[in-house]
Amino acid sequence: MLKNFTFTKMEKKIQIRRKGFMGRIIPIVLIAVLFSVTFQSCQKDESILNAAPGGQLKSASISTVSQSSSISTVLITNLISKINGYVTKGELQSGIANALVSKLKNVIKSVDKGNEKPAMNQLQAVINQVDGLVGSDTIDTTIGNGIIFDIRALAGENPTYTDPRDGKVYKTIKIGDQIWMAENLAYLPSVNSLILSGTKPYYYVNGYWGTNTADAKATDNYKTYGVLYNWPAAKTASPEGWHLPSDAEWTQLANYLIDNGYGVYKDIYIAKALAATTSWWGSRINATIGYDLSSNNSSGFTALPGGGLLGHALIRPGQAGFWWSATESTASTAWSRTLRYVKATLIRSTQDEYKDKWMGFSVRCIRN
Known part of the structure; x- marks a missing residue:
């Protein structure tokens, strides 16, 4: 009985030691696993931030996305409203305004049909007409030049603008339906x-x-x-x-x-x-x-x-x-x-x- 008791007691000590050892080793293993997962996750995040252009993610270089030069019918509609506003304020003759508005509406029709080249030609015709009116003093120079600027801008030409207050020249850019x-x-x-x-x-x-x-x-x-x-x-x-x-x-x-x-x-x-x-x-x-x-x-x-x-x-x-x-x-x-x-x-x-x-x-x- 004594031997059995001693053996059992020793066995329990061994079991306790095993449990103590396992109690220490299991947390260490878990920490190592968690560290490995976290490290791999960090590496993944870092690879996303530093991915080379041309990878599966969108590249930092997006030169392939070009500024659209298509004619904006929204901006043409805005220009028509401006022209009608000049008439309301007595700054433009209604006959001249009606002729310009009619041509601009035809441009919208051409754009809506997908005929952009004819639309460009129509816009150039409007520019030529307004330029002639300015040259003959039939239309106010500021108004005429403003209409010409708006046409060039809405067509995506990005014309420069000169501030008459100080002569400062500014570059412009058409982005969507905004100038x-x-x-x-x-x-x-x-x-x-x-x-x-x-x-x-x-x-x-x-x-x-x-x-x-x-x-x-x-x-x-x-x-x-x-x-x-x-x-x-x-x-x-x-x-x-x-x-x-x-x-x-x-x-x-x-x-x-x-x-x-x-x-x-x-x-x-x-x-x-x-x-x-x-x-x-x-x-x-x-x-x-x-x-x-x-x-x-x-x-x-x-x-x-x-x-x-x-x-x-x-x-x-x-x-x-x-x-x-x-x-x-x-x-x-x-x-x-x-x-x-x-x-x-x-x-x-x-x-x-x-x-x-x-x-x-x-x-x-x-x-x-």
């Missing part, structure tokens, strides 16, 4: 250092602290990035025939790019399609603006990182760009859009940041 300036607005009637207001218009040049407009215009930041405006100034800064885009118009731009394949990796990653190929800081994160700048700007929008004035602090050029919309959020705030060098999306301002009307942001004008 945008392809540069930040640089209209600078006055310049302020750090006077802040959400009710009175103020104009700033990033990095310039004086009040002399000539000196401000001589700076590299002005020449490259244009002017920073508080919201009251932004609302009235656009030249005639242009306006500060609404929140809805910014959304329309984003949706067009998303719906037409400009996104990188994901449809909503359209920041690279909007951003310029120069001036942005570099990034190692694929699909972001700063990753391979040469693959940016497939839309032709050419967004530059002009920085911004946020209180008494400046966001330096290179890392971000901020642009106002014309749409108020509250009595003291308005919606804006932001691009950052380490981000892949066009960011709409949140409820509590980048919206205060006294902040200094860039302006991108859109055609009326």
Whole structure:
């Protein structure tokens, strides 16, 4: 009995030791397995971020997506409304307006039938007619040149626009059914250092602290990035025939790019399609603006990182760009859009940041 008892006791000790050993080894094995799975998952995530162009995912280089040059019937309809508006205001004879409108409606019919080449010829005929009317002083020069500009723009020619207030020449770009300036607005009637207001218009040049407009215009930041405006100034800064885009118009731009394949990796990653190929800081994160700048700007929008004035602090050029919309959020705030060098999306301002009307942001004008 003693032997049996001793054996049983020893057996229990061995079993206890085995359990202790297994109790220690099982957690170690589980930790190793979990680490292996996590490591493989991390490798997978890293491979997605750093996938080479041409893989199964959408490449960061989307040069195959070209800007559509097709005629926009929406913009033709807008032009017809403008022409009728000139008649209403007594600025254009109804007979001339009716003739132009009739020809433009024929262009719409040609486009709807898929006959784009004849439509282009019809548009050229309208341009020739308006040009002749301007030359004979039958139509106001500003109105005539505006009609010609709109026709060239809606046909996808991306004509330049000269601001009559200061002679500044701007590139333009047709994106979907919108005509945008392809540069930040640089209209600078006055310049302020750090006077802040959400009710009175103020104009700033990033990095310039004086009040002399000539000196401000001589700076590299002005020449490259244009002017920073508080919201009251932004609302009235656009030249005639242009306006500060609404929140809805910014959304329309984003949706067009998303719906037409400009996104990188994901449809909503359209920041690279909007951003310029120069001036942005570099990034190692694929699909972001700063990753391979040469693959940016497939839309032709050419967004530059002009920085911004946020209180008494400046966001330096290179890392971000901020642009106002014309749409108020509250009595003291308005919606804006932001691009950052380490981000892949066009960011709409949140409820509590980048919206205060006294902040200094860039302006991108859109055609009326």
